[in-house]
Amino acid sequence: MYLGPALAVSAILFTLGVVGVLLRRNAIVIFMCVELMLNAVNLTFVALSQQLGLDGQVFVFFVMTVAAAEAAVGLAIVIALYRHRETVNLDTINLLRG
Amino acid sequence: MNPLAGSVADSVGLLILLPLLGFLVNGALAFLRPQDKRLVSIVGVGSVALSFGLAAAIFVKMLGVPLEAPYVKTLWAWMPVGDLQVGFGLQLDQLSIVMALVVTGVGALIHLFSVGYMGEDPGYARYFAYLNLFIAFMLTLVLGSSFPVLFIGWEGVGLCSYLLIGFWFEDWQKAAAGLKAFLVNRIGDAGFLVAIFLLYKTLGTLDFVDVWSRAPLRLAPGGPEVTAIALLLFLGCGGKSAQIPLYTWLPDAMAGPTPVSALIHAATMVTAGVFLVARAGILFAMAPTASAVVAGIGALTALFAATIGLKQWDIKKVLAYSTISQLGYMFVGVGVGAYAAGMFHLVTHSFFKALLFLGSGSVIHAMHAAYHHTHQHADAQDMRNMGGLAQYLPTTFRAMWVAWLAIAGIPPLAGFFSKDEILASAFARGADDPFYYVVWGFGAVAALLTAFYMTRLMLYTFHGPNRTGEREQHHLRESPAVMTVPLIVLAGLTVLGGVINLPDFLPWAGRLQHWLEPVTEQATNFVGPVELARATELTLIGLAVVIAVGGIWLAYTRLHPEQLVPADRAVPERGFAKLLAEKYRVDELYDAAIVRPLVWLSRTVLWKGVDDGAIDGAAVNGSAVVARTLGWVGSRLQTGQVGTYLMFFVIGALVLLGALIR
Secondary structure (H helix, E strand, O other): OOOOHHHHHHHHHHHHHHHHHOOOOEEHHHHHHHHHHHHHHHHHHHHHHHHOOOOHHHHHHHHHHHHHHHHHHHHHHHHHHHHHHOOEEHOOOOOOOO | OOOOOOOHHHHHHHHHHHHHHHHHHHHHHHOOOOOOHHHHHHHHHHHHHHHHHHHHHHHHHHHHHHOOOOOOEEEEEEEHHHHHOEEEEEOOHHHHHHHHHHHHHHHHHHHHHHHHHOOOOOOOHHHHHHHHHHHHHHHHHHHHHHHHHHHHHHHHHHHHHHHHHOOOOOOOHHHHHHHHHHHHHHHHHHHHHHHHHHHHHHHHOOOOHHHHHHHHHHOOOOOOOHHHHHHHHHHHHHHHHOOOOOHHHHHHHHOOOOOHHHHHHOOHHHHHHHHHHHHOOOHHHHHHHHHHHHHHHHHHHHHHHHHHOOOOOHHHHHHHHHHHHHHHHHHHHHOOHHHHHHHHHHHHHHHHHHHHHHHHHHHHHHHHHHHOOOOOOOOOEHHHHOOOHHOOOOOOHHHHHHHHHHHHHOOOOHHHHHHHHHHHHHHHHHOOHHHHHHHHHHHHHHHHHHHHHHHHHHHHHHOOOOOOOOOHHHHHOOOOHHHHHHHHHHHHHHHHHHHEEEOOOOEOOOHHHHHHHHHHHHHHHHHHOOOOOOHHHHHHHHHHHHHHHHHHHHHHHOOOOHHOOOOHHHOOOOOOHHHHHHHHHHHHHHHHHHHHHHHHHHHHHHHHEEEEEEHHHHHHHHHHHHHHHHHHHHHHHHOHHHHHHHHHHHHHHHHHHHHOOO
């Protein structure tokens, strides 16, 4: 039921996430885009679980757990970064340039 | 069971150990108590004298027992490597004991002489340490039972020669003379080493006894292997024994103290080459070409060096060229297959040449002391500054007079018999190959020149008016007894030395030849004995006497010591005499033809080109440049921007995905 539209929405969301990650400069926005990609995947899991059993829905919980942990670590990094450089613009952060 | 086993001969190792201990003690004293000259003298002279006593005891024992095979005593296993078993072995046979007696006997006398000659030198203990070490190495050389052991001694005496030539190393010219001796000898030693390798490759052993027994079985007589081995061995001998073309180091070696010249550069070390040819006689006998080369080079050297000796003013230089010339005779002897004759001349030469050198040392000592008294800085070795010394140094004069007659070849002194036997042997070989008549001719002319230049030396040094200087004359004194006693003993040996190998028409003939027969017979059987009709032999002897007397007479009539002026007022020579005085400019020729191109090659090509350019520039720095360039290219990818990394990441993921889906 609505499998096709659900997968399409999921694909659109995922692409938006990828494009956001690639194009945005702000670390927090990039971070949110990563979350968007994770949730696009979640939507795919849920949509497909209608046909392939409950495994997909169980997996969604795992993804959400990982996403929560990632959010905690990621935001901590962003805060540490800000304290250090007083910016979260990733264009100006290039210490590893060769 | 060798008849020598269990006798005094078992302590043959002590022969070497005694002077080695002397070296260690004197070396320690040089650091700890350099002023204790008494102790240094006792240790230095005593160790060699004891060694001589032991050698004499072994010799007496050997006289008493029939010794068919050499007595080899292996002290320890030295290089047990697979099939190659080299022991540190010492070999007693008729040849090595003769050499050991000469080395320790003449060596002890020269050590004694040094006590007087070097008495005032601050490096006294160091001097005796080196001299003792030399005796130890020289005995290793003559007693070694295999090529590697002989080679230790061979290199060791070269080292001591270097140390003693450059004994007064504050003078850079003397240090350079030591270096020159070392370097020139390297050329010969390289040949010697290759010969040893070839021997091992072809025969599979390096012990003398085995090499001599296997060589006739495994090598083709006159074949390329044995000829190459013999020629390479002779290259080593030619370096050590100062033969053309490697003789140039010996005249420069006179920079060392005079007793050193007597011991190392006249009596013992430089004769090592002759000893080696006699030792390896079978190899040379099997290679007629190599033997002819030995005899030819010997004859050429004998004549060539004698002509240079005609025009030298430095008394030691005359003796140095005379030594080269006499060594040439010895090589003629061993080259024509008269191994015993070569050894005979080696022994007698060690007597009279050591005597001549020590006599010249006594003269130089007196001259030096006289100049020292009046604070003059004239050359104490230049014969133009001497003259009329006979009245000031009577004992030295008489001793050198004996040696002069001996080397000039006046019967019945030692030098006459040995030189004559060599020339007679060369003449006898001429019957088979006319080449040896040429060798004999060279030797005969050289004998004439020898008589001439030695008479010149005696005339200019001891006769005529004194040219040392008005004030210096009163300070010319005869040397002390510690120096004159060795002279007298050597003079006695020079007179009587010929007795050991008289010609066969006299009673008690050919003692040394018979004594050496067990060692030399293998080689002499191969080349055939030297045979000469009695009439020819007597004619040759008569001719030899005529030559000797003629040379002396020529010198007496042609030279006028009373017209000579001191060195600082002398006019330079002209024409051929100038060429002789400048030693044919061979050193300059070598410098231009070998040394300079070699230095140029080393500096420009090898150093600047190969080392700096190819190795440092291309290989070492080049690889670094390549790595750095690649690293720079790689580093351009590292922008430090998270966005870029993500971009690559996404592209990578897409590529992977595309690959998996397709």
